Amino acid sequence: MNELRYVYAVCRPFEAALQADLVGVGGAPLKQLEHGGLVAVLSRVPEADFGYEPLRAHLEDLDWLTATARAHQAVIAALTTVTCPLPLRLGTVFRDDSGVRTMLEDEGDQLRELLARIDGCVEWGVKVYAEPEAQQAPSEPAAAGQAASGRDYLRMRRTRQQGADRLWARADSFAQELHTDLTARAAATRLHRPQNPELSRATGRNILNGAYLVGRSQSEEFVECVERTKDQEPGLRVELTGPWAAYSFSDPNGDEEEAW
């Protein structure tokens, strides 16, 4: 069976050993290929799955994609514990080792530049959710019963509406303030699109979805700063994820922020 090379990340050479039981996509063992002061972390994958046509077909399959994405992330996460890997996008595949070497040669300058930018840093994800129901529940014991009159009903509705309006306004200024505060503690920042609860399975509406590039030695302080805001505002939930490899900071186009 013909085998291709799936490359997960490019790093500087590192000495620490990876977890012994760490495997890549499809359970294959990981290999390091060094060229010109750069290391490509890769595993062998069957051409039957990662050749042009099969890969195209697989990418349409959300279950396959989920498994592959988790395997990809598991390798990147393991690398993050021993070095600062530059993660490649899912599905970066070469015919053989010499194809990988050619890539390291051709893209070397750009890769080195990107590696320098993220050196010593990890990425933290911070999301803010607004939860109108959670906020209203205690203040509205009457809502469960019937309104005594049409006027009561309208008054109740108005109160609920005003509560929701106030929550959105508060959520907006809270998110902006938090983002400004965290940006001051980060080497770089990216704003991602808010997530839809269908896929994230999170409750509430995602108001802020930010990624922050933070030095490893500053990470503890950064995390404490986020933790402090967690119960600050009723009806708003702050969620922290990480440490991630610097996924969101691997674009060569500098520090342009993505639209909300």
Place this chain on the structure above:
Amino acid sequence: MTTASRLPDPYGQSGGSANLADILERVLDKGVVIAGDIRINLLDIELLTIKLRLIVASVDKAREMGIDWWEDDPSLSTGARRREVDRRQSDLTRENEQLQARIAELEAGQGTRGRRKEKASDE
């Protein structure tokens, strides 16, 4: 040399079960784009990303696509309240029209009876 020793414990990915949306957002949409030998990477994954966005749609995207359930919930949206008022108004308008039609009908009925009476008195 950087090490992981000072890193706080992982958040939000306990047991390697990080939120799928968080993983896909990064693995599919971020990370360095390098043209491999299997040149499917850029364009096709971009297409797939667009498809995923239909699932991971943002609020604005969702609105563009016509997914706007929260706008129909009066407790979440002023737009829904406005529509609620509009709906009540159109209910009233319709009721008004029905009543006017009924009155016209009754008046017309009286009119014919009246004319019949006139006819009868003529004879």
